[in-house]
Amino acid sequence: MVSVLSAQTKQTQRHREPCGACADCEVRKMAICAALQDDALDALESIMTSRKLETGEMLVEEGAPKLKVFSLTAGLLRLFTLLPDGRRQISGFLYPGDYLGLADDGTYSQTAEAVVPSTLCSFAVSEMDDLMDAHPALKDRLYVMTREALRQSRDNQLVLGRLAPVEKLASFLLVLSAQAERIGQPANPVHLAMNRTDIADYLGLTIETVSRCFTKMRTQGLIQLPDANTVSILSHRSLAAVAGAEFKS
Amino acid sequence: MVSVLSAQTKQTQRHREPCGACADCEVRKMAICAALQDDALDALESIMTSRKLETGEMLVEEGAPKLKVFSLTAGLLRLFTLLPDGRRQISGFLYPGDYLGLADDGTYSQTAEAVVPSTLCSFAVSEMDDLMDAHPALKDRLYVMTREALRQSRDNQLVLGRLAPVEKLASFLLVLSAQAERIGQPANPVHLAMNRTDIADYLGLTIETVSRCFTKMRTQGLIQLPDANTVSILSHRSLAAVAGAEFKS
DNA sequence: CGAATCTTTGAAGGAGATCAACTATAGTGG
DNA sequence: CCACTATAGTTGATCTCCTTCAAAGATTCG
Numbered sequence: 001m002v003s004v005l006s007a008q009t010k011q012t013q014r015h016r017e018p019c020g021a022c023a024d025c026e027v028r029k030m031a032i033c034a035a036l037q038d039d040a041l042d043a044l045e046s047i048m049t050s051r052k053l054e055t056g057e058m059l060v061e062e063g064a065p066k067l068k069v070f071s072l073t074a075g076l077l078r079l080f081t082l083l084p085d086g087r088r089q090i091s092g093f094l095y096p097g098d099y100l101g102l103a104d105d106g107t108y109s110q111t112a113e114a115v116v117p118s119t120l121c122s123f124a125v126s127e128m129d130d131l132m133d134a135h136p137a138l139k140d141r142l143y144v145m146t147r148e149a150l151r152q153s154r155d156n157q158l159v160l161g162r163l164a165p166v167e168k169l170a171s172f173l174l175v176l177s178a179q180a181e182r183i184g185q186p187a188n189p190v191h192l193a194m195n196r197t198d199i200a201d202y203l204g205l206t207i208e209t210v211s212r213c214f215t216k217m218r219t220q221g222l223i224q225l226p227d228a229n230t231v232s233i234l235s236h237r238s239l240a241a242v243a244g245a246e247f248k249s
Numbered sequence: 250m251v252s253v254l255s256a257q258t259k260q261t262q263r264h265r266e267p268c269g270a271c272a273d274c275e276v277r278k279m280a281i282c283a284a285l286q287d288d289a290l291d292a293l294e295s296i297m298t299s300r301k302l303e304t305g306e307m308l309v310e311e312g313a314p315k316l317k318v319f320s321l322t323a324g325l326l327r328l329f330t331l332l333p334d335g336r337r338q339i340s341g342f343l344y345p346g347d348y349l350g351l352a353d354d355g356t357y358s359q360t361a362e363a364v365v366p367s368t369l370c371s372f373a374v375s376e377m378d379d380l381m382d383a384h385p386a387l388k389d390r391l392y393v394m395t396r397e398a399l400r401q402s403r404d405n406q407l408v409l410g411r412l413a414p415v416e417k418l419a420s421f422l423l424v425l426s427a428q429a430e431r432i433g434q435p436a437n438p439v440h441l442a443m444n445r446t447d448i449a450d451y452l453g454l455t456i457e458t459v460s461r462c463f464t465k466m467r468t469q470g471l472i473q474l475p476d477a478n479t480v481s482i483l484s485h486r487s488l489a490a491v492a493g494a495e496f497k498s
Numbered sequence: 499c500g501a502a503t504c505t506t507t508g509a510a511g512g513a514g515a516t517c518a519a520c521t522a523t524a525g526t527g528g
Numbered sequence: 529c530c531a532c533t534a535t536a537g538t539t540g541a542t543c544t545c546c547t548t549c550a551a552a553g554a555t556t557c558g
Binding site: 204 | 450
């Protein structure tokens, strides 16, 4: 409690730093700070601290008390659950603009790790709660993002429960492509920041099956694989058809 | 718009009907109306209309404009998505106290049907939005329920992606048992209100596999099946072990 | 009682997992 | 700079489990 308060004091004193401040933030228009008035944004910035993560570094662990929430500004996180025997299910990836802590009440319900070096805005939950009381728009924004996350999670249930492996992978590539576009990157040569194990654990497959599906899609002329982490979509249309026509775009 | 207003007028006039009113509602302590002050509850009741559904009746359809939201008071609903070729994924079941419309913005993202005859409280979205502005506790309550739904959906992703068929079914039975207890029914002889097709479409299996898993669990002495829709859990402990130890209870 | 629906069980086939080996890429240290 | 190692990805062979196809109970309802 004491440390939280002193952190707040320290942050409040730091007005509008030239670089890295919200004003010139790359994800200002998409993150929690989107649709906030200037005063709310200032208040949000005043309780914000920055944090960086190395590849593979754990940010929060399932079951730990939820003391901080985060807004990802750059990089990529994976959100997952482990079974006692080591099986892992990645429930989703967090991209720049995404918020960590939407689902959690009291304790984190999942573990979050950096897939690549990442930078985040960090907020103490207690301060964020106070801020939400002062600025209803902030709470509304988080509520909207939570609904969006719920729809996405339910879409994933369909993918996991009813799509065949190739359909899963096609659907995944299309989502990645759309996501890249959303954060202002090229939609077509899709860059896979995560490895095969991550993809497998996200789609409920093994790495061998993921690899074979990539090969099959390449053989069928749907994609090219200049290298293992770059996918060139040759026919968005055909790929969508393979995705079980599940993809709305 | 006009019809909505006239409905409001009609409802506002009906004060505290003796039966079916919120005061003696069975799910008052669990539904959206939990944790509401009397004035908020009165306001909520004033815009509420009652609705009944027959078995199999559709309540809302995916893609349709979200004009109403619902609170289930009795019965059971299934929430699902269909693929063009007929494959279906049930993302969840709604039990008494659950709310329909948590994930949706503008249009319904999934179809909802009654599994058994059900009764609901119905609210016009426009009126509910007004009410949420007037009573922040209402919005907070919906937000809490949305977070809960998100955690549940992510748990389901783990079940769908990483559990074997018997583990899925064991996990499902334990959830059903806990749910029954939550709404004041016996936890142990679990009553299956849904059929094998529903269970299969919820767990990402075929009905044959579901049936065989039931048989296997019966053979192994984990459960008894007095009839197809009644499951007697013989060892909660063993069942939890089979569920991949995924079940926290 | 008989039709319809639901559930269970059986037999066959196939798809994905597992096990194993090989290739490619990146990072390290001599 | 280049071997050497470690890690990641691909490919192959086999096997197992789930799906598919089929038919036989069981239950419900008119």
